[in-house]
Amino acid sequence: MTPEVIPLGTASAIPTRDRHLAATALRRDGAMLLFDCGEGTQMQLVRAGLKRTKLEAIFITHFHGDHFYGLMGLLSTLALLERTEPLTVVGPERIEAIVRTLPGLANDWLPYEARFVEVPEDFEHEIVYDTDAFFVEARPVAHRIFTMGFRYEEKPRPGSLNVAQANALGVTDFAHYRALKVGEAVTLESGATVRPEQVIGPARPGSVFAYVMDTRPCENGVALARHADLLYHEATFGEAYAQNARDTGHSTACEAAEIAKAAGAKRLLLGHFSARYDDVAPLAEEAQAIFRNTEAAVELARYPLHPAPVPVD
Amino acid sequence: MTPEVIPLGTASAIPTRDRHLAATALRRDGAMLLFDCGEGTQMQLVRAGLKRTKLEAIFITHFHGDHFYGLMGLLSTLALLERTEPLTVVGPERIEAIVRTLPGLANDWLPYEARFVEVPEDFEHEIVYDTDAFFVEARPVAHRIFTMGFRYEEKPRPGSLNVAQANALGVTDFAHYRALKVGEAVTLESGATVRPEQVIGPARPGSVFAYVMDTRPCENGVALARHADLLYHEATFGEAYAQNARDTGHSTACEAAEIAKAAGAKRLLLGHFSARYDDVAPLAEEAQAIFRNTEAAVELARYPLHPAPVPVD
Numbered sequence: 001m002t003p004e005v006i007p008l009g010t011a012s013a014i015p016t017r018d019r020h021l022a023a024t025a026l027r028r029d030g031a032m033l034l035f036d037c038g039e040g041t042q043m044q045l046v047r048a049g050l051k052r053t054k055l056e057a058i059f060i061t062h063f064h065g066d067h068f069y070g071l072m073g074l075l076s077t078l079a080l081l082e083r084t085e086p087l088t089v090v091g092p093e094r095i096e097a098i099v100r101t102l103p104g105l106a107n108d109w110l111p112y113e114a115r116f117v118e119v120p121e122d123f124e125h126e127i128v129y130d131t132d133a134f135f136v137e138a139r140p141v142a143h144r145i146f147t148m149g150f151r152y153e154e155k156p157r158p159g160s161l162n163v164a165q166a167n168a169l170g171v172t173d174f175a176h177y178r179a180l181k182v183g184e185a186v187t188l189e190s191g192a193t194v195r196p197e198q199v200i201g202p203a204r205p206g207s208v209f210a211y212v213m214d215t216r217p218c219e220n221g222v223a224l225a226r227h228a229d230l231l232y233h234e235a236t237f238g239e240a241y242a243q244n245a246r247d248t249g250h251s252t253a254c255e256a257a258e259i260a261k262a263a264g265a266k267r268l269l270l271g272h273f274s275a276r277y278d279d280v281a282p283l284a285e286e287a288q289a290i291f292r293n294t295e296a297a298v299e300l301a302r303y304p305l306h307p308a309p310v311p312v313d
Numbered sequence: 314m315t316p317e318v319i320p321l322g323t324a325s326a327i328p329t330r331d332r333h334l335a336a337t338a339l340r341r342d343g344a345m346l347l348f349d350c351g352e353g354t355q356m357q358l359v360r361a362g363l364k365r366t367k368l369e370a371i372f373i374t375h376f377h378g379d380h381f382y383g384l385m386g387l388l389s390t391l392a393l394l395e396r397t398e399p400l401t402v403v404g405p406e407r408i409e410a411i412v413r414t415l416p417g418l419a420n421d422w423l424p425y426e427a428r429f430v431e432v433p434e435d436f437e438h439e440i441v442y443d444t445d446a447f448f449v450e451a452r453p454v455a456h457r458i459f460t461m462g463f464r465y466e467e468k469p470r471p472g473s474l475n476v477a478q479a480n481a482l483g484v485t486d487f488a489h490y491r492a493l494k495v496g497e498a499v500t501l502e503s504g505a506t507v508r509p510e511q512v513i514g515p516a517r518p519g520s521v522f523a524y525v526m527d528t529r530p531c532e533n534g535v536a537l538a539r540h541a542d543l544l545y546h547e548a549t550f551g552e553a554y555a556q557n558a559r560d561t562g563h564s565t566a567c568e569a570a571e572i573a574k575a576a577g578a579k580r581l582l583l584g585h586f587s588a589r590y591d592d593v594a595p596l597a598e599e600a601q602a603i604f605r606n607t608e609a610a611v612e613l614a615r616y617p618l619h620p621a622p623v624p625v626d
Binding site: 047072101 | 407
């Protein structure tokens with residue numbers, strides 16, 4: 001399946017009647033990642049029709065309550081659902097001690113292994129999660145307290161076998177197809193050798209998602225979003241409140257758009273909206289003047305991580 | 314205003330698409346109490362149209378996550394709303410240390426005073442909150458871990474002045490009315506003395522609400538619910554799962570009804586329903602065979618704490 005990004009909460013600080021606290025799911029091939037886990041995330045997963053059991057890793061940007069107070073309830077519910085597979089939790093230093101303090105979340109009680117990956121405050125950038133198919137990189141961003149941004153990047157997949165071309169060169173054996181696909185040359189009965197580069201297309205790049213929350217616009221925001229298929233950047237305020245953004249360590253919609261533009265991202269989602277905005281369409285409009293392919297994130301909507309055509313600006 | 318009880322969450326353990334985690338508001342004369350505070354309570358308060366700022370005390374029954382993981386987010390939001398009035402939090406021992414461990418909830422950060430009242434496990438019964446108008450009593454109940462039930466009881470209000478009777482006795486002066494109302498005898502110009510009991514009706518009893526969650530049926534459940542205008546008792550299971558109730562330290566709907574009957578309660582609300590029930594009407598029907606004035610609690614509905622007429626059984 002095409003990976004999908006599903007915003008679960010687009011509020012900042014205080015939930016409103018219409019907006020929930022920060023959390024974003026990324027769904028791919030039967031697995032799910034979660035970026036931030038504000039209070040109520042486990043309910044939003046249910047409303048989104050996402051199976052909590054598919055979760056394999058949770059990435060917490062920072063220790064403001066609106067980004068992680070839902071972690072305890074979610075870990076507890078996974079226990080009640082009798083999870084046994086390990087679960088990775090990436091977050092700032094001390095996250096394990098904080099979680100384990102809560103009654104019900106001590107190590108010996110959970111029926112599954114919670115693997116905490118604690119990132120120290122003085123790091124520059126780090127692969128915090130790595131699988132055969134993708135990795136997640138963290139970089140520090142510029143908020144009031146230590147905060148990370150995350151970049152999900154799929155590893156390139158091997159190119160496709162051009163069967164017609166292979167047949168023309170005399171390759172007809174499935175064992176030979178398989179060898180060529182994994183990069184091995186084959187020698188045919190005729191004595192001829194066929195090399196992979198003769199029949200295998202170029203490696204197909206994987207998609208990239210950048211999650212940049214709670215930060216002033218910063219260089220690491222650009223690094224995380226470099227050529228991303230989708231950048232989800234915080235836009236707590238519109239231009240009229242640019243001073244509030246500076247004072248509180250947040251970004252405006254226009255600042256988010258500048259980051260998307262500088263990074264050569266393909267598509268920009270805005271979120272983490274201040275409770276002062278009932279209607280966030282004007283924020284998206286402000287940003288579109290700078291980066292056309294911008295939208296205000298809609299909770300529970302699904303944003304496919306298809307390499308989208310870059311709009312002509 | 315007539316006090317109202319507003320169930321905010323009627324789920325047990327795991328939230329479902331339709332039911333939220335345990336929390337119940339009691340609203341009276343510009344103030345609000347909260348019994349339990351499961352994850353998502355602050356959002357349910359918004360949906361219920363209840364002002365979070367009116368909250369004056371929170372009562373946590375026990376340390377299972379579904380009853381208190383929403384406390385941290387709510388305390389944090391009250392800080393963001395710039396609360397300055399003190400807030401009382403009643404709960405089992407250690408509750409303050411647990412809350413203070415979370416980043417953002419350390420003592421020096423909250424702009425208001427959080428007054429924790431910690432109840433030791435070996436208590437028998439105790440007034441845990443007391444005001445001029447009402448008090449809240451706690452008693453231990455019978456769950457898997459230390460758990461309390463709560464009884465909200467309004468203090469009797471003085472009886473009404475019978476003005477016609479007072480006039481007939483020669484009392485016409487407002488200062489005399491006031492004196493009689495606060496229990497003082499008055500001497501008229503004629504030299505006659507009028508005593509309060511001659512013109513003031515009987516004291517009017519206050520209303521009583523009992524909150525009995527997460528317990529096997531027990532004597533303290535009956536004590537808490539004695540003559541209550543409204544008993545909100547957990548009913549995690551129906552009769553078909555009575556063994557599950559015994560195994561997990563919970564009650565069936567019928568057991569809740571037996572408690573209401575034994576206590577002489579006037580009205581019974583059932584809640585804390587297992588996620589296995591999509592429709593909880595059959596649980597209420599089972600209970601009605603034992604205690605007629607029973608309903609399944611509806612989230613966000615308002616149950617006035619009017620002394621309701623006792624149904625004739």
